Amino acid sequence: MPSDYLLACIGGPLLAILLLHGRGRRLFVALVGGMFAAFLCGAISGFLARMVQYDAMAAVLYISPLVEEGMKMVLFLLFLFVCRLREAELPEIAVGIGIGFSLLESIALLFTAGEWQLIVLFSKAFCSALIHVACALMLILSIQTIRRMAMETVSGYLGVYAVTVTVHALYNLLVSQAGISLILGYALPTAVIILWKFTPRIQRTN
Amino acid sequence: MNAMTILYEGLHCLFCAWLTYWLIGKTIAAPHHPMLYATTVAVVCLLLGDAYWLAHLIIRGNVPEILSACDVAYVGMWLIFHAALPRPQKLSGRQAALAALMGVFTVLNGVGWTVWTQHWLLNLIWTIPLFLLAVRSALLLDVRLNSLRGYLFLPLPGLLLAAETASFLWPEFWDSLNVLCAILWLCSLMLFAWLLKGKAPFRQLPIPAWMLLMVYCECASLLSSDWAYFVFQVLLAGTIGCFARIVGKEGEPLYAL
Amino acid sequence: MQPNDALVQEVIRRSRVLRARQLHKRKLLLSIGCIALSLLLVFLLHGKTGMTVAANTEFYGSLVFEGHGSMYIIIAVSFFLAGILAGLGLDTLRSRRRQRRILRYTEKWMEKGGPATPAPKKPQNP
Numbered sequence: 001m002p003s004d005y006l007l008a009c010i011g012g013p014l015l016a017i018l019l020l021h022g023r024g025r026r027l028f029v030a031l032v033g034g035m036f037a038a039f040l041c042g043a044i045s046g047f048l049a050r051m052v053q054y055d056a057m058a059a060v061l062y063i064s065p066l067v068e069e070g071m072k073m074v075l076f077l078l079f080l081f082v083c084r085l086r087e088a089e090l091p092e093i094a095v096g097i098g099i100g101f102s103l104l105e106s107i108a109l110l111f112t113a114g115e116w117q118l119i120v121l122f123s124k125a126f127c128s129a130l131i132h133v134a135c136a137l138m139l140i141l142s143i144q145t146i147r148r149m150a151m152e153t154v155s156g157y158l159g160v161y162a163v164t165v166t167v168h169a170l171y172n173l174l175v176s177q178a179g180i181s182l183i184l185g186y187a188l189p190t191a192v193i194i195l196w197k198f199t200p201r202i203q204r205t206n
Numbered sequence: 207m208n209a210m211t212i213l214y215e216g217l218h219c220l221f222c223a224w225l226t227y228w229l230i231g232k233t234i235a236a237p238h239h240p241m242l243y244a245t246t247v248a249v250v251c252l253l254l255g256d257a258y259w260l261a262h263l264i265i266r267g268n269v270p271e272i273l274s275a276c277d278v279a280y281v282g283m284w285l286i287f288h289a290a291l292p293r294p295q296k297l298s299g300r301q302a303a304l305a306a307l308m309g310v311f312t313v314l315n316g317v318g319w320t321v322w323t324q325h326w327l328l329n330l331i332w333t334i335p336l337f338l339l340a341v342r343s344a345l346l347l348d349v350r351l352n353s354l355r356g357y358l359f360l361p362l363p364g365l366l367l368a369a370e371t372a373s374f375l376w377p378e379f380w381d382s383l384n385v386l387c388a389i390l391w392l393c394s395l396m397l398f399a400w401l402l403k404g405k406a407p408f409r410q411l412p413i414p415a416w417m418l419l420m421v422y423c424e425c426a427s428l429l430s431s432d433w434a435y436f437v438f439q440v441l442l443a444g445t446i447g448c449f450a451r452i453v454g455k456e457g458e459p460l461y462a463l
Numbered sequence: 464m465q466p467n468d469a470l471v472q473e474v475i476r477r478s479r480v481l482r483a484r485q486l487h488k489r490k491l492l493l494s495i496g497c498i499a500l501s502l503l504l505v506f507l508l509h510g511k512t513g514m515t516v517a518a519n520t521e522f523y524g525s526l527v528f529e530g531h532g533s534m535y536i537i538i539a540v541s542f543f544l545a546g547i548l549a550g551l552g553l554d555t556l557r558s559r560r561r562q563r564r565i566l567r568y569t570e571k572w573m574e575k576g577g578p579a580t581p582a583p584k585k586p587q588n589p
Contacts, residue, residue, distance in 0.1 A: 003514040003528045042526035043514060043536035049527060056517035056527050062271055064525030066278070078547065082493055084486055105526050108516045142247075146289065149240035155338070156289035159247065162282020166254040169275030170261060172525060177265045 001111055003042065009107055010035055013100075023092060030079070030093045034100020034132075037071040041101075042108070044071075061176065065169040072097055072136055073161055080143070087144060094140040098133035105132075127186050131171045134189035135164045137196045167192070214436055215260050221443060222253035225450055232454040241413060244290030245453045248283040249446065255279030273328050284335035287417055294345040303351050305344035308418065311363055312337040315425040318370055322429070332428075340421045343414035347402070355401040362394035370429060388434035391426040395441070398422055409452070416449040489554070496550075500543065508535050 013035070016028040044067045049059035079085055079093050106125035142160040146152055167188065174185030229246040236242060255276040262270045270276055294301065316333030320326050350356060369390055373383035399408070402415040411419075423445055427438035512532025 001515065002512075003516055003530075004512065006516075038526055040536060040540055042516070042528040043533040044540065045525065046514065046517065046528040046530070047533035047537055050533075056529065058271070059517070059527045060525045062274055064527060065275060068525060074544065074547075078493075081551065082547075083490055108526050111516050145243065149243055149290075151240060151244060151286075151289040153289050155285040155335070159251070159282045159286035159289055162278045162285065163247065163251060163254065166251070166258060166275045166279040166282070169278075170254065170258050173258065173261050173265060173275075181261070181265055 003039070003108070006039060006104060006108055006111075007036075009104070023089075026085075026089065027092050027096045030096025031100040031103070033075050033079075034072075034097040035104045036100075037075050037097070038068075038101040038104040041068045041071050057176070061169070061172055065165045065172060068101070068132075069135060069139075069161060069164045069168055072101070072132075073139060073157070073164070076136070076139055076143070077157075090140045090144065091137065094136035095133055098136035099129060101132040101136075102129035127175070127189070130186070130189040130193065131168060134192035134196075135168050138167065138192055139164050141196065212260075212263060214439075215256060215263070218439070218443060219253065219256040219260055221447070222249060222256055225249050225447060226253050229450055229454060239453075241290055242453050244286050245450050248286040249450060251279045251283040251286060252446070255283075272325055273331070277328060277331070281331060281335050284339050284421075287420075288335060288339045288342060291339075291342050291346065291414065291417070294342070297345065298348070300348055300350060301345050304347060304349050305341045307351070307363075308340040308344045308421070309337060312340045312421065312425065314367065315429060318374075318429055321374060336421050336424065339417055343417040343421070346414040347412065347418075349402060349404070351401075355397070355404075359394065359397040359401045362390060362397060366390045366394060384431065384434065388430060388437070391430065391434070391438065395419070395422055395426060411452075413449075413453070416445065416452070420445050420449070493550075496546070500539075500546075504539050508532065511535060 010032055013028050013032045017025055017032065020028060041064070045059050045064045048063050048067070049056070052063075054063065075097055076093065080090070085093065102125065105128050109121065109124060109128075139160060142163060143157070146156040146160060171185050171188050174181045174188065226246070226249050229242070229249055233239075233242055233246045255278075258274070258276045258279065259270065262268075262274070262276075312333060316329055316337070319329040319332070323329065351360065366387065369383060369387045373380060373387060376383070399411075399419055402418060403411050420442060423438055423442035427435050427442060430438055512530070512535060514528040514530035514532060517527040517529045
């Protein structure tokens with residue numbers, strides 16, 4: 001099936017954007033943005049893989065993290081600088097972008113799944129959501145902190161990008177092998193999200 | 207990839223993990239210190255890079271491809287350090303001289319890596335952050351190059367350049383030239399540290415001086431091979447550890463900048 | 464006209480309204496731009512791309528497409544990014560020009576006597 005057909009899934013969220021206002025609309029715009037960005041990342045990763053003559057597995061390990069985190073960062077900075085969102089609104093955008101990304105990946109997974117058990121498909125889709133949301137939350141936490149610490153320069157943003165790329169690449173590497181590395185891979189984004197939940201509590205105690 | 211390399215990478219990873227844990231504790235206790243926060247993030251980058259390298263070695267059985275996530279992580283570390291340094295307010299002749307020296311030094315190292323490895327893109331990506339960090343750190347220091355310490359140090363980069371060029375041009379003398387280069391790197395590093403500290407005690411070395419020492423160690427390790435590479439990597443890890451300890455102890459350091 | 468609390472609050476309220484309008488305009492322009500560009504791309508790329516999802520049946524960490532036509536996507540994304548930068552640049556130039564005009568007007572007003580100057584009268588209806 002042609003990959004362009006994946007974009008047909010944007011219809012539902014687009015309707016939600018038209019009907020909702022305020023926070024709900026913002027969340028769905030982030031979701032649609034995430035889905036669209038995931039589509040673009042697939043094409044860009046495929047192009048770069050053909051250019052350096054990597055197969056799909058090598059592309060997923062070495063190219064996709066760079067491209068996907070870059071697109072997420074561009075999308076996020078678009079929301080931040082063009083829409084001038086307040087800090088309290090940023091986590092919703094991050095979660096929306098992450099879920100949008102993982103939604104399109106999960107739909108694409110169904111294209112190529114073949115004969116798989118439902119529980120396996122569900123766990124793969126859920127873990128894909130975990131890593132994308134974890135990376136998006138890490139992105140906004142880092143950007144919020146570099147803004148507060150007066151490190152808001154090109155180097156600061158590129159440093160944040162480097163952290164999210166490495167975490168994503170580490171996840172892709174760990175889940176590529178069954179066994180303990182798969183479990184560690186799935187635990188990595190879980191740990192990041194738990195840390196995210198604890199961060200406000202840590203800041204409040206100070 | 208032999209057992210020694212895996213053992214070294216494992217120990218390096220453990221050291222970075224311990225340092226990360228210690229720094230995170232310090233950052234939670236004193237959350238409003240940009241340099242402490244930046245050092246923590248930089249060490250996290252180092253840990254992530256090491257973890258990826260080890261994971262790749264264990265899972266895939268070989269080292270990562272050129273321009274992998276570990277390169278991104280290590281370059282990210284240098285970028286975070288660069289972002290944490292303030293812009294220089296005033297510019298004197300001494301600062302400009304040191305900045306020019308460090309700029310040329312870093313670029314020549316980049317050229318050396320490119321000639322050696324034949325990978326221009328990866329080495330360009332490595333050279334740019336190191337160049338920016340070296341120049342900005344030098345612009346924040348007040349070091350007299352026209353002093354006795356400066357006159358003792360300055361010929362050494364020239365000798366290094368000659369020795370490294372000779373090792374490229376005459377690879378049949380690689381073993382002895384490798385030893386000579388390692389000795390020259392070590393002597394120049396010690397003299398550089400002596401030059402940067404000036405008359406003050408070593409523990410009062412300002413933060414930009416620590417950054418310059420880190421850049422110097424990294425350049426030395428990237429142009430070395432075999433045992434010399436591990437020696438300079440250990441020195442780099444030690445420099446990062448000392449720097450982190452100073453930043454962690456003082457919060458906002460008194461002697462910096 | 465002596466500044467008082469009510470006047471200051473009114474100025475702040477009006478500036479907030481103006482700012483909200485400016486942001487709303489910006490978001491609308493961006494949304495219309497994105498939709499127009501997407502429709503144009505769909506029209507231009509119709510029949511030119513033939514990509515399918517690369518099969519990675521062992522695990523799923525990322526999405527990679529195989530096939531032809533991905534260079535058009537690269538060109539479109541590059542133009543989009545360049546467009547964002549150009550738009551932000553134009554917006555910055557426009558706001559800087561506006562600030563300079565406001566500053567010139569304020570300086571002229573202060574030279575004429577500032578708060579002592581009587582407020583301009585509204586034109587009377589015939």
